Amino acid sequence: MRKSIAIDMDNVIADIESNWINLYYKEYGVKVTRQDLHGKPEDEAFPDPVAARRLIYQPGFFRYAPIVPGAQEALIKLQEHFDVYIVSAAMEFPNSLPEKYDWLHEHFPSISWKNIVFCGDKRIIDTDYLIDDHLKNLDFCKGTPILFTASHNVNVERHKRVNNWQEALQLLNSELI
Structure with missing residues (x-):
């Protein structure tokens, strides 16, 4: 079986990490690295967690x-x-x-x-x-x-x-x- x-x-x-980093940079002009994300809850690793979370709801984020x-x-x-x-x-x-x-x-x-x-x-x-x-x-x-x-x-x-x-x-x- x-x-x-x-x-x-x-x-x-x-x-999703790379996508989120790239979209955050494109939208807000702030470069975040994977190392910046290490050990932190995903959206809280960005300088503006509320702005980062908003990106997830935008059309195309997952696509x-x-x-x-x-x-x-x-x-x-x-x-x-x-x-x-x-x-x-x-x-x-x-x-x-x-x-x-x-x-x-x-x-x-x-x-x-x-x-x-x-x-x-x-x-x-x-x-x-x-x-x-x-x-x-x-x-x-x-x-x-x-x-x-x-x-x-x-x-x-x-x-x-x-x-x-x-x-x-x-x-x-x-x-x-």
Whole structure:
């Protein structure tokens, strides 16, 4: 029987950090680096957290995020041995639903619409593995939680951690043996 993996979108396959940094600079002329974000809650890492949070609600914020390096190739490889689901807590941001769907359709065409779950709370997800960048999702994972490194979670020491898709593939391939 094939095992299942739920994979988060933001900061796991979609590079929301880079997108946010670039949009903040474009909108407010203030350059923020990834190091500036280290260990801080995402929007609080920007000089004006309220202005940064407003960017998330703008049309296009989720649609035009770059791809996390290695994500496309990794998901194709994972689909050879696992049932792969994309799971995103997308309900908080109204624009994110169609934008995330369109983004997935463009960048991950091998993921069927049947394997895309947009929800409000990931506690409902019951897969063998969950790859996510947020403890609020991983702490309640019913399977094996895997923390994908993002700037806001660099100081977190709970859960197995992977820093990139190469490490994620190595970890999951070792689980097959």
